[in-house]
Amino acid sequence: NAGVMQNPRHLVRRRGQEARLRCSPMKGHSHVYWYRQLPEEGLKFMVYLQKENIIDESGMPKERFSAEFPKEGPSILRIQQVVRGDSAAYFCASSKTENTEAFFGQGTRLTVV
């Protein structure tokens, strides 16, 4: 009965590289949410996905960021050409439906050097 699994827990990238963050939702959950937490801040919504569909990406930066949740496999948050300002903790949450409790993973801390 594993919870939401995120990997890696820590990721270091040089400016200009790509970062890929993975999220495996809880078993039976088909709704995935990504949030970003900047230092000294609360979590900010980025994107809401269901299997193979992006439902709401209103919190995603317009460039360099993309997310997917394929039919098979984990959800991926991809950041291209990372910059120092992308350094943050990225959290994934999953829920069974849109109206049930969302459970959070432990987050991925991205550091851009």
Next chain:
Amino acid sequence: AQTVTQSQPEMSVQEAETVTLSCTYDTSESDYYLFWYKQPPSRQMILVIRQEAYKQQNATENRFSVNFQKAAKSFSLKISDSQLGDAAMYFCAYYGSNYKLTFGKGTLLTVNP
């Protein structure tokens, strides 16, 4: 858009005493949920308590209870018999019809022995 405000960046309490964390929110919706999350140094987001807006009765979970004032749009968290393990960052969050959580900036709670 919904907003969540936590006006206390930091709070401290003596072990075994009671502390109340404040949260106000702004919304035009009538049906929504409110949550308090705890984030210890491990960074894991742990759900402490939830409140459905249509319920007048305040939610309670062991030593944690809320004071939900719908008309005032206030949702405070009371922690009774504080323990050292309660020390963490606490986030208030709103969940409405747009299926995403909106978080406050958090309150850092210190528990003094």
